[in-house]
Amino acid sequence: MPSPKRIGKITFGLLSPKEIRTMSVRKIIWADTYDDDGFPYPQGLMDLALGVIDPGLRCKTCDQKAADCPGHFGHIELAKPVIHVGYTRLIRKLLRVTCRSCGRLLLSPDEIQKVSLTADDELGGEVLTEKDIKKERACPHCGELQLKVNFEKPTTFSEVLLEEGRKSEHKLTPADIRARLERIPPSDLRLLGINPDVARPEWTVLTVLPVPPVTMRPSIILENGQRSEDDLTHKLVDIIRINQRFKENQDAGAPQLIIEDLWELLQYHVTTYLDNEVAGCPPARHRSGRPLKTLSQRLKGKDGRFRGSLSGKRVNFSARTVISPNPNLSVTEVGVPLSIAVEMTVPVRVTTHNLEEMREFVLRGPERRTLRDPCGANYVIRPDKRRLRLGGDNLETIAEQLEPGYTVERQLRDGDIVLFNRQPSLHRMSIMAHRIKVMDGKTFRLNPAVCPPYNADFDGDEMNLHVPQTEEARAEAAILIAVQENILSPRFGGPIIGGIHDHISGIFMLTHDLRWFTKSEVLYLLKYGEIDHLPEPGRIDEDGTPRWSNKQVFSMILPSDLNMVFRASSCVNCDECRHVDCERDAYVRIVDGQLVSGTVDKKAIGAFDGAILNRIIRRFGMDRASRFIDDVTKLSIRAIMIDGFSFGIDDEDLSRTEHGQIEEELARAKDDVERRIRIFEEGQLEPMPGRTPEETLEMQIMQVLGKARDRTGEIAGRHLGLGNSAVLMAVSGARGSMLNLTQMAGCIGQQSVRGERIMRGYEERTLPHYRRRDRGADAHGFILHSYKEGLSPTEFFFHAIGGREGLVDTAVRTSQSGYLQRRLINALQDLKVAYDGTVRTTMGRIIQYHYGEDGTDPMKGSFGDPVDVKGIVESVLKEEV
Amino acid sequence: MSIKLNVLDHVMVPDHQVMSADEVQALLERYSITFEQLPKIYHDDAAVKQIGGKVGDVIRVIRQSQTAGIAEAYRLVIRRPKK
Numbered sequence: 001m002p003s004p005k006r007i008g009k010i011t012f013g014l015l016s017p018k019e020i021r022t023m024s025v026r027k028i029i030w031a032d033t034y035d036d037d038g039f040p041y042p043q044g045l046m047d048l049a050l051g052v053i054d055p056g057l058r059c060k061t062c063d064q065k066a067a068d069c070p071g072h073f074g075h076i077e078l079a080k081p082v083i084h085v086g087y088t089r090l091i092r093k094l095l096r097v098t099c100r101s102c103g104r105l106l107l108s109p110d111e112i113q114k115v116s117l118t119a120d121d122e123l124g125g126e127v128l129t130e131k132d133i134k135k136e137r138a139c140p141h142c143g144e145l146q147l148k149v150n151f152e153k154p155t156t157f158s159e160v161l162l163e164e165g166r167k168s169e170h171k172l173t174p175a176d177i178r179a180r181l182e183r184i185p186p187s188d189l190r191l192l193g194i195n196p197d198v199a200r201p202e203w204t205v206l207t208v209l210p211v212p213p214v215t216m217r218p219s220i221i222l223e224n225g226q227r228s229e230d231d232l233t234h235k236l237v238d239i240i241r242i243n244q245r246f247k248e249n250q251d252a253g254a255p256q257l258i259i260e261d262l263w264e265l266l267q268y269h270v271t272t273y274l275d276n277e278v279a280g281c282p283p284a285r286h287r288s289g290r291p292l293k294t295l296s297q298r299l300k301g302k303d304g305r306f307r308g309s310l311s312g313k314r315v316n317f318s319a320r321t322v323i324s325p326n327p328n329l330s331v332t333e334v335g336v337p338l339s340i341a342v343e344m345t346v347p348v349r350v351t352t353h354n355l356e357e358m359r360e361f362v363l364r365g366p367e368r369r370t371l372r373d374p375c376g377a378n379y380v381i382r383p384d385k386r387r388l389r390l391g392g393d394n395l396e397t398i399a400e401q402l403e404p405g406y407t408v409e410r411q412l413r414d415g416d417i418v419l420f421n422r423q424p425s426l427h428r429m430s431i432m433a434h435r436i437k438v439m440d441g442k443t444f445r446l447n448p449a450v451c452p453p454y455n456a457d458f459d460g461d462e463m464n465l466h467v468p469q470t471e472e473a474r475a476e477a478a479i480l481i482a483v484q485e486n487i488l489s490p491r492f493g494g495p496i497i498g499g500i501h502d503h504i505s506g507i508f509m510l511t512h513d514l515r516w517f518t519k520s521e522v523l524y525l526l527k528y529g530e531i532d533h534l535p536e537p538g539r540i541d542e543d544g545t546p547r548w549s550n551k552q553v554f555s556m557i558l559p560s561d562l563n564m565v566f567r568a569s570s571c572v573n574c575d576e577c578r579h580v581d582c583e584r585d586a587y588v589r590i591v592d593g594q595l596v597s598g599t600v601d602k603k604a605i606g607a608f609d610g611a612i613l614n615r616i617i618r619r620f621g622m623d624r625a626s627r628f629i630d631d632v633t634k635l636s637i638r639a640i641m642i643d644g645f646s647f648g649i650d651d652e653d654l655s656r657t658e659h660g661q662i663e664e665e666l667a668r669a670k671d672d673v674e675r676r677i678r679i680f681e682e683g684q685l686e687p688m689p690g691r692t693p694e695e696t697l698e699m700q701i702m703q704v705l706g707k708a709r710d711r712t713g714e715i716a717g718r719h720l721g722l723g724n725s726a727v728l729m730a731v732s733g734a735r736g737s738m739l740n741l742t743q744m745a746g747c748i749g750q751q752s753v754r755g756e757r758i759m760r761g762y763e764e765r766t767l768p769h770y771r772r773r774d775r776g777a778d779a780h781g782f783i784l785h786s787y788k789e790g791l792s793p794t795e796f797f798f799h800a801i802g803g804r805e806g807l808v809d810t811a812v813r814t815s816q817s818g819y820l821q822r823r824l825i826n827a828l829q830d831l832k833v834a835y836d837g838t839v840r841t842t843m844g845r846i847i848q849y850h851y852g853e854d855g856t857d858p859m860k861g862s863f864g865d866p867v868d869v870k871g872i873v874e875s876v877l878k879e880e881v
Numbered sequence: 882m883s884i885k886l887n888v889l890d891h892v893m894v895p896d897h898q899v900m901s902a903d904e905v906q907a908l909l910e911r912y913s914i915t916f917e918q919l920p921k922i923y924h925d926d927a928a929v930k931q932i933g934g935k936v937g938d939v940i941r942v943i944r945q946s947q948t949a950g951i952a953e954a955y956r957l958v959i960r961r962p963k964k
Contacts, residue, residue: 836912849912849955853947853949853952
């Protein structure tokens with residue numbers, strides 16, 4: 001490898017006509033590309049001196065074949081100068097700050113002193129701007145009166161003449177402009193921040209156009225044998241054609257009008273050749289009507305050269321398919337379809353120690369029919385870097401040749417480490433290293449507990465998989481990127497991997513209150529795991545059958561010396577906590593790895609919360625924690641299967657009494673609203689401080705209706721106890737909330753737009769169903785039915801209004817936060833914490849003197865605090881502190 | 882005659898001090914950095930003007946920190962570019 005070199009400096013400048021001609025290998029004059037025999041015209045756009053793309057031909061300039069010839073520039077001599085669209089703003093500025101006759105800066109030496117007083121840099125320090133020059137004045141050098149310069153998009157400049165009080169515009173031709181720019185002296189250019197040695201301003205007006213090599217505008221041969229030229233070639237053909245016609249007309253002495261038209265046409269073609277999306281200029285189109293993709297379009301935007309080809313590249317050794325769940329896998333594993341495992345490879349160097357094993361791989365070859373077959377190999381790389389494809393009849397011969405120095409590209413097998421990724425990759429847990437498990441089927445399989453860091457679900461999501469190709473990469477993957485190293489999120493220092501949905505419902509159903517299982521039930525729950533001894537049964541029935549409690553079963557998967565006390569999600573923060581005697585069984589107490597009381601739910605094992613999980617990580621490390629997650633997911637899935645878990649329309653049924661109560665409640669609320677409206681209309685309403693009476697009324701109505709809705713929810717909730725699946729899910733934190741249940745069984749409540757009742761629609765009313773100026777609850781979007789009962793037509797309409805706002809909000813939010821994220825990442829991506837604790841850029845510039853000012857890693861601390869004092873004390877005292 | 886506002890008296894403005902040459906030397910050595918690698922502050926920053934910092938000086942900023950109680954930062958005074 002050549003030693004790396006440091007770039008000293010980069011100079012940016014303009015291409016001068018002289019340089020363009022020097023680098024050109026051929027003057028192009030013919031607009032045609034290929035003749036009838038398919039051979040390029042000399043001095044045409046596909047001239048062989050510009051490089052070759054057809055295999056077999058040799059470049060006339062460098063005498064190399066298509067693969068080696070980099071291509072060479074040509075040039076077109078333009079009949080008259082034209083403006084380069086990319087520099088119109090610079091030209092406008094220069095025309096406005098310099099004299100129209102002598103070309104000097106419109107400032108006297110004193111004024112220059114004043115404006116650029118601070119000029120101590122080599123390039124003149126402060127750069128002059130248009131604002132530094134006063135309008136409408138005479139040149140301080142030659143006394144010439146200055147005219148206003150107008151600029152009209154895309155490329156037209158004109159001077160405004162004042163004749164007898166009337167304004168008249170006089171167009172400046174590119175030739176005039178070029179002449180004026182030529183007159184600007186070098187010393188004045190330096191004051192404007194331009195280095196005249198590398199960028200004379202007149203070079204922004206083109207007199208000669210470079211023709212890019214054919215290699216960057218290759219023509220493709222269609223299936224029917226026809227040639228199809230690149231968009232750039234098409235545009236160059238246009239330019240040359242007009243240029244030729246222009247020249248002929250000029251030589252023939254055509255009238256001024258025709259010359260001007262042709263000049264403008266040439267300007268149009270050169271403009272669109274450079275940038276086909278200029279404002280005020282119709283884009284040049286292909287015959288099919290598709291706008292041409294010209295120079296600027298090749299660079300710009302998401303699929304442009306920078307963001308598309310340089311920052312984002314496609315890679316080999318990657319796979320992508322749909323994902324689906326499999327709770328029997330460990331969180332650290334990923335299920336890979338056999339068809340992918342046989343296609344992807346890991347290179348293994350042949351040594352004296354593994355020679356025999358490698359021979360076996362090679363002998364097996366690329367065929368692998370069933371999961372049970374051992375993995376084979378797809379390629380062998382000889383010491384001379386030659387790559388041999390295995391297959392057919394060459395297996396034995398190649399296996400025979402194998403000796404140290406060879407490399408065998410072996411297929412994937414169980415236990416190989418791979419990187420697994422889901423877009424958008426918003427944080428570092430979006431890419432984690434898993435161990436492979438080769439499986440049947442066509443999807444990647446993963447444990448649902450790793451869904452939260454990827455933000456994945458199984459409604460058709462696809463994920464990518466990358467196979468590291470070197471020992472170093474595999475070591476990094478195993479040590480830094482592995483799933484168990486990423487259980488804690490650096491965002492808040494808590495576990496981001498943990499039970500979701502059914503895991504939480506299941507573990508809640510298992511551990512809630514006291515239940516007693518027979519031996520066969522206990523074994524059913526725990527049979528997957530590595531548990532070798534059952535504890536003493538907690539109780540022995542009168543008939544002598546030993547029974548184990550549900551809490552004992554859960555304790556089996558806890559580390560034996562775990563001590564902690566906390567309150568579960570189902571805790572409602574009573575005024576006085578009854579601790580172990582909690583009637584909701586929400587006071588969780590674990591002593592020496594035994595669950596003494598309380599229910600395990602979202603707070604204990606859920607992703608983002610996971611108190612037990614968090615404590616296990618701190619006390620016993622990441623590997624124990626990932627084992628605990630595996631155990632919890634498997635145990636909870638079995639637990640949920642004991643009783644079964646489902647939800648149907650009849651789970652929202654209420655008895656006649658509840659319906660009566662709800663109706664009563666809503667009627668009362670309606671009366672209350674009407675009463676308040678009456679008070680308001682009589683002018684008796686006392687406005688709240690800083691509010692108008694109307695606003696006060698609105699707030700009161702919203703409050704009354706909100707309370708009424710909540711009360712219907714309470715009525716429904718009282719009827720539907722923990723036996724109801726929706727209630728169980730809401731209480732355990734698995735999914736949904738009591739509000740969702742309220743809306744299903746009780747009353748949907750007020751629909752709102754921008755936090756207010758729905759006010760828009762017709763004049764002074766929302767819908768023609770209501771009287772004008774009706775302020776009642778139902779006229780402004782209060783829905784008194786539940787989802788189960790069904791909505792009235794007006795209610796349905798209001799619901800759609802509220803629903804639409806929600807959709808628009810999410811759509812806008814995601815795009816905005818995406819862009820915000822992109823900018824943030826672009827600014828921060830190269831910062832790192834150095835060994836001395838400082839945060840630095842790649843150049844060693846200091847951003848922060850001590851990371852986060854206290855130098856703590858959020859993953860090592862405890863929710864913001866450097867040391868988890870409470871946790872340590874709890875572990876020792878085995879009591880709540 | 883108006884009384885000039887001292888921005889340093891404002892509760893939201895942290896303490897700014899101009900560092901001596903020796904202190905700066907020690908600072909650069911402590912972090913093994915050059916002047917260029919220091920964070921920057923403009924010469925016309927209200928607090929810098931108040932304490933009379935000149936271009937090329939290094940300012941010590943002593944902040945109340947949410948995480949560390951008190952945190953110090955050091956910034957090099959540079960001229961504000963136009964525009």
